[in-house]
Amino acid sequence: SLSEKLQNVFKNLRGKGRLSEADVKAALKEVKMALLEADVNFKVVKQFVKSVEERAIGQDVMNGLNPGQMVIKIVNEEMVSLMGSETVEIAFRPGKELTVIMMVGLQGAGKTTTTAKLAGKFKSKGKKTLLAACDIYRPAAIEQLKINGEKQGVPVFEMGDKVRPSEIAKAAMEEAKRTECNVLIIDTAGRLHIDEEMMAELIEIKEACSVFQTILVVDAMTGQDAVNVSSTFDDKIGIDGVILTKLDGDTRGGAALSIRAVTGKPILYAGMGEKLSDLEQFYPDRMASRILGMGDVLSLIEKAQENIDEEKARQLEQKMRKNEFDFEMYLDSMSQMKKMGGLSSIMGMMPGMMGGMGGMAKGKMPDIDTDAAEKQMARTEAIIYSMTPKERQNPNLLNPSRKIRIAKGAGVDIADVNRLIKQFEQMKKMMKQMGGFGKKGKRGLFKG
Ligand code: GDP
Ligand code: MG
Secondary structure, three states: OHHHHHHHHHHOOOOOOEOOHHHHHHHHHHHHHHHHHOOOOHHHHHHHHHHHHHHHOOOEOOOOOOHHHHHHHHHHHHHHHHOOOOOOOOOOOOOOOOEEEEEEOOOOOOHHHHHHHHHHHHHHOOOOEEEEEOOOOOOOHHHHHHHHHHHHOOOEEOEOEOOOHHHHHHHHHHHHHHOOOOEEEEEOOOOOOOOHHHHHHHHHHHHHOOOOEEEEEEEHHHOHHHHHHHHHHHHHOOOOEEEEEOOOOOOOOHHHHHHHHHHOOOEEEEEOOOOOOOEEEOOHHHHHHHHHOOHHHHHHHHHHHHHHHHHHHHHHHHHHHOOOOOHHHHHHHHHHHHHOOOHHHHHHHOOOOOOOOOOHHHOOHHHOOHHHHHHHHHHHHHHHHOOOHHHHHOHHHOOHHHHHHHHHHHOOOHHHHHHHHHHHHHHHHHHHHOOOOOOOOOOOOOOO
16 A cells, blocks of 8 residues: 555655655655555646655654654645645625535536535535536436435425426526525536536536536546546536545545646545535545555654644743743744634633634634634734734834735735734733743643
8 A cells, every 4th residue: 555655665764864865765756656556646746746855855854753754744744735735615605695506527426415415514504505406317316316405404496307407507596596595506417428518518507597616526436537527627617626525435535636736626525425414524634644544653743743832832831921922922823723723622712812803702602603713813814924023023113104014915904903913912911911821730821
């Protein structure tokens, strides 16, 4: 397996303090072979190996890791970034406007099943959903969608198999609007291979009912084919994201690694089984560790990373105790929060911490709009990054003209900059009041 091969390669790297060019090159040659065997697109492999090489050569080996593990760390990080790093959500039209989603893909990829799976997800998010049966070719396709829709408690719109799919889609859109639905998901027909007729039909549907999101469903077991299918669909009809099905099989996930890199389109969800609940949000980091198949090594790396974070957290505490809290530390603390797994858990631990963020902390924990919170965090980061190091260390420097410059740099309003500064002052005050934290025996503020 890829995992075993990598382990073998990295065995030879043990006992060296810094990664030499020869070591890295030899190791990456094997990595390259192994990735190709896992059915990763060759262009992706080439680019991937190059970027890992650039990063790895001359790198110091982190405390607590051997050089082999250090290379794995870099390989892992590059894999995550190849898959887009962040989890991407399906986009919706703003407010109460109807969002039309069209599901496309080859026959048997899992469109109909995934349509029903998604309907369940949307329903649990409080979105009123209608499904449209536009596969008029496959025998019993309409019935299949109806049965699955019923299981999910979501209505299915159909007009039998004698009406043009684009007409059905259009009528479904009217019905969705009439019944004040938030989402319409259109299940379409696939074929065994990509052909002009199928593409023409999909384009016709897309145009007939102003599709907002076109989601391609691909079978992960088909490996590189899945990648080719993705780029063809994207070229011909334009896709907004991909759902990778059948990842519950023993597929290595080569497709997952390449799709984003080849098409630039995110993987939104992963199908993990035939049951309608078997649909999971796609996490690039989890996928990377699956491809590497090195759970043990990866958790070791995490641990080494934690030690570094712990050291950082300790420094942070010391500074705070001396009331030297500045924007550099604010940034640090934000990145620590992210690592600790989501905002809601952090806010549970630190009441009042997020006091300034649009009143988010006022509601009960389950009601927190984490989407908005993450966006807010990104904006905050952008503002701090737009400050000069001097400004970060000495926020007193922030006069109006500097604020204007920072707002421009971060692409936000001055009001946002002012809000952040105010929030920062509040936080600083709070830190002071909490003076006693970090006492012996207690873990620091930024470590659970
Ligand atoms: P369509 O032709 O694209 O509409 O594909 P279907 O939704 O009819 O699915 C084809 C087959 O794949 C069905 O037997 C599904 O149960 C199965 N299937 C779909 N998604 C998954 C998945 O994530 N895992 C597994 N194991 N089977 C799946
Ligand atoms: Mg189908």
